[in-house]
Amino acid sequence: MVNNLEETIYSNQQMKKMLTDMMLIRSFEEAVEKLFQEGKIPGTMHLCIGQEATAVGACAALTDEDKITSTHRGHGHSIAKGAEIKPMMAELLGKATGYGKGKGGSMHIADLTIGNLGANGIVAAGLPIGTGAALASQMKKKGYVVLCFFGDGAANEGAFHEALNLASIWNLPVVFFCENNQYGMSGPVKEMVNIEHISDRAKSYGIPGFTINGNDVIEVAKATQEAVDRARSGEGPTLIEAETYRWRGHSRSDARKYRTREEEKDWRNTKDPISKFKERLIEESILTEKEFLEIQKTIDTEIHEAVSFAEESPEPSLDTLEVDIYV
Amino acid sequence: MREITYANAIKEAMVQEMRSNEDVFILGEDIGVFGGAFGVTSGMLDEFGPERVRNTPISESAISGCAVGAAMMGMRPILELQFSDFVMIALDNIVNQAAKMRYMFGGKTHVPMVVRLPSGSGLGMAAQHSQSLEAWMAHVPGLIVIQPSTPYDAKGLMKTAINNDNPVIFYEHKGLYNSKSDVPEDEYDIPLGVADVKKEGEDLTVIATGIMVQRSLQAAEQLEKEGISIEVIDPRTLVPLDKETIIESVIKTNRALVVYEAVERSGYGAEIASLIGESEAFDFLDAPISRLGGIATPIPYNPSLEKAAVPQVEDIIEKVKSIVQK
Secondary structure, eight states, X not given: OOOOGGGOSOOHHHHHHHHHXXXXXXXXXXXXXXXXXXXXXXXXXXXXXTOHHHHHHHHHTOOTTOEEEOOSSOHHHHHHTTOOHHHHHHHHTTOTTSTTTTSSOGGGOOBGGGTBOOOOSSTTTXXXXXXXXXXXXXXXXXXXXXXXEEETGGGGSHHHHHHHHHHHHTTOSEEEEEEEOSEETTEEHHHHOOSSOGXXXXXXXXXXEEEXXXXXXXXXXXXXXXXXXXXXXXXXXXXEEEEOOOOSOSSSSOOOTTSOHHHHHHHHHHOOHHHHHHXXXXXXXXXXXXXXXXXXXXXXXXXXXXXXXXXXSOOOOGGGTTTTSXX | OOEEEHHHHXXXXXXXXXXXXXXXXXXXXXXXXXXXXXXTTTTHHHHHHHHHEEEOOSOHHHHHHHHHHHHHTTOEEEEEOSSGGGHHHHHIXXXXXXXXXXXXXXXXXXXXXXXXXXXXXXXXXXXXXXXXXXXXXXXXXXXXXXXXXXHHXXXXXXXXXXXXXXXXXXXXXXXXXXXXXXXXXXXXXXXXXXXXXXXXXXXXXXXXXXXXXXXXXXXXXXXXXXTOOEEEEEOSEEESOOXXXXXXXXXXXXXXXXXXEEESTTOHHHHHHHHHHHSGGGGGOSSOOEEEEEOSSOOOSSHHHHHHHSOOHHHHHHXXXXXXXX
16 A cells, blocks of 8 residues: 555545544544543443544545445544534534434434444444445445445454345445454454454455554545445445554443553554654645644634533433434 | 236236336345245246346345345345245345334435245244244334234235335235135235134134134134134234224124234233223123134144144134133
8 A cells, every 4th residue: 555645646635634634533532532521421322532634534535425324433434424523512512412312322423414323333234234235235236336334343243244245245335444443342353353453354255354553544545435436336245454542441441451551642643643644744734833723723623512502402301312213 | 807816916916016016026045046934925026037036145144134225225035934934144235224214314214125025834944944023022122013814914014015105014924825725816915914804703803813713714714613703803904903903803703712823922812812901892891802822832843743833723713612612
């Protein structure tokens, strides 16, 4: 995979947008973490800090008409696909103005109008659903492509294997995008999978599979673009495995006993997708430090507004309890 | 009017809907050239082709999720599972996904899909191919549950199911596929939540579901000869349930018996019994509300044992007499 920015197909503006989106995701997650610690978010949440490049790189290859299915760790996917952060934040606080009117929460944020078919609380559930959305695209000649995000843990679910096979035999316009963040909750991928790369499994289903650096947003975007182009031109599905790292624990109260602090430090210090990309853009004179700070300032304001919006939003009325169970 | 089988009535409804709405398609295992495990889809491949009569791999997890995704994107899939027992492999997509999506997403999607489940015992297929687990489905908010007992009802309710915007679980009884009755050739639908009084009577109300409707009607004939008149009500749809028709009937007859094939314990009949007990009909009761369901056993293979595991006509007669003659 080519990493040289000069050989990329992306304009300076597009690359700045990628950086901005990654920064927005991280700031969003940091704000969520703080709100959770303050007891303002019920239940739990799964933060994607450290994995921003997979969400942003993959969605950079998609059009507005293309669809995604997401995971329990889905805030980044939503933002990268174009979600508004105000209703996202409101949903996390369980408010009536949230994407799910306060009934879905962190694991069920969806917005079909921007092609997000939903985060999902069930590991690997998005793959068959995305396959079905791709079938609808093929049958009705809609032209859209579906990208299914899932984690390394999902690759051991039956739904993963069944969906890849089905999408392959029907030649569906779908991209299976595995964010290998090294751990399925506490289970290290090296203990749970007895092959070198999850992408090797593509061969079993007669589709191409690649393993890429998931912390390099340009590499992610380019690899995904190839897969999306194949899908759109009727050449069927692709399996992409993007190697990345979840900086935080799995969810609330995770002491991270299953990995070392040294390992975490190494990923943070040498493979941070945001600071690496920022440095590259500055080196290539695409971005200045001043611009970077301005972007962060704008994001901080945006996040502040989203938190205020969420906090000031009304709770869902109790008479909505039984609304939207049936059409 | 012509008579057709229960299986052909279901097929006719699907064919008519597929002719009039190109968003409707069917997917399932061996539904193409083979015509489905019970022949329900025979001939459909010839008319609609492999795009809309999609023969799938043996992948209940993938094909059920695929139906959910296609439905979210505007299609109206009909998913045929060979046996209702196999739904366990597809349950995540039905229970965790299809049933809840609209609610979780704040009303911003809907999942119009029909899951066809051949169920019930009596064919010597043993414990993994003979169950009646409709109560599981009826327990899940977000699902519509239909259980037709006649070819006429099957056709009308299938049309309704396909055009409904919710996920619909459609229980077909394997023992009824070859049963025949008058079915109009024209399209018609039967609304959800409207029970059918299959036979009027005075002394006791039997509320029966699935194949137990036929057995209860046979029991009614025998009982009539002995001077006992029973009313037989088929709810036809478990969710939503037509409570009024049941309650009104019990107020009239003053006695109620719920007959169902599923294991009696925690079956849907318990829901109907509770409903009567909690209603204004309670004050009119001359006898305790009774249930007659299956024995709490896996369905056995041996034909005599299998027969003994679920209510038969004689069991219904005996039960009715025990209530009426008390």
